[in-house]
Amino acid sequence: MPNSDAHIVRSYSGELQNISALVAKMGGLAETILTDAITALVKRDADLSTQAIQADKRVDSLDAEIEHQVVRMLALRQPMAVDLRSIISALKIAQSLERIADHAKNGAKRALVINQSPPMDATRGIVRLSDVAREMLRSVLDAYVNSDAEGAVKVRDRDEDLDVLYDGYFRECLTYMMEDNRNITAATHLLFIAKNIERIGDHCTNIAENVYYMQTGERLSTARPKGEDAMGLKAE
């Protein structure tokens, strides 16, 4: 929990810890939804898909709860310095997690549709992609819970790998479609899932930047040497 100890007013520390715990819980849920969505796709398990879709509602309500707590603390505590940074970061991280869970839920929905068609080799590529995304998500949540700015930097740097994998997978899907036009429906759904996973990586990057800011008070984008940007787009 980021620096929430030792306030003179102890209930203040308690509230900060509570917000961190809610964010961590939300992150764990998002991770489970992602895992379940991909397992549902691979194992062709409709029940698991449905379960993942359902679980997204809990993520949404946690997001609402965090927003409520943040607004309340801003009004009642007028937080400063590291407290202000962690409260604002919690709000932004919760938003990213909400998006992540949404993307994962989308995958679970598409898994239901894809699994109406015969199994396809192309699902293996999805597993590779989602392994990287899940690893990023797990690491960035660890970085958040352990207030680990360096860990956050490493997560952000992994986003490049995911982008490369996605580009490769895009071409792979095109090949499947060209080989046999009966693959087009399923391959298109797979491509959307891949895009969802790629977006999850972007949100993990956002979370990493928030963890870094919360911890150091500095913006990561300026702390990173120019020209090293993976996308070649974000750099000014």
Add this chain to the structure above:
Amino acid sequence: MLDSETNSATIADPKVVCRDVSVSYSGKQALFDIDLDIGIHQVTSLIGPSGCGKSTFLRCMNRMNDVIDGCVVTGSISVDGVEILDDEIDAVQLRRRVGMVFQKPNPFPKSIYDNIAYGPRIHGLVRGKDELDEVVQTSLERAGLWEEVKDRLLQPGTGLSGGQQQRLCIARAIAVRPDVILMDEPCSALDPIATARVEELIDELKRSYSIVIVTHSMQQAARVSQRTAFFHLGIVVEVGETEQIFTNPRDERTQGYITGRYG
């Protein structure tokens, strides 16, 4: 005495330059080698726990410590490049240029008009009744009090509400056309609305004056000032842009104090 990691005590266009300022009361040292610049046309806030020396420092800048028995001030303070700790400096003249507003509003037991007119009269800043009337009106206008008191200028200043009295004291301070206004917890006896009025006034006044404010309210320091200095045990631990101090303080002690972890 500057720790360059956490301090930007020196600024480009200072109104007041304080170097190695130390103060002791009957041999007991209260301030230790303070270096601090006060910027022109901006608000500098001094924050820190009670007894850390904020008021003592404020009083150095208009030599109010002179009147305290056993108080010794050393070091250098210059206002517009003129050393004010020199013996030759006329403290009364200095206090016209460096005015002060206190925690508890302290209007003279006189009419509203005379509260304002007193300074300009004794400093000979006006010639004749018309000019004096004008100074009284503009001072009250600038203090945002004119509309509220223009019909009762001859009634006692002590009859006003606390917030009005404080604005009267600010009007009195600006009536003598000072360069610097020192405020020692000017809002601590005021309700939130009166406080907001004074803060708005401070914001307005900074265009013409250099203002130094001591406040116990972090939010107030954050709202009204452009620079903030954190005092602790008689030293300046950290000074910088207010936004930096309140979002990303460099020193653990500053962080502890402003987030309420100070033990």
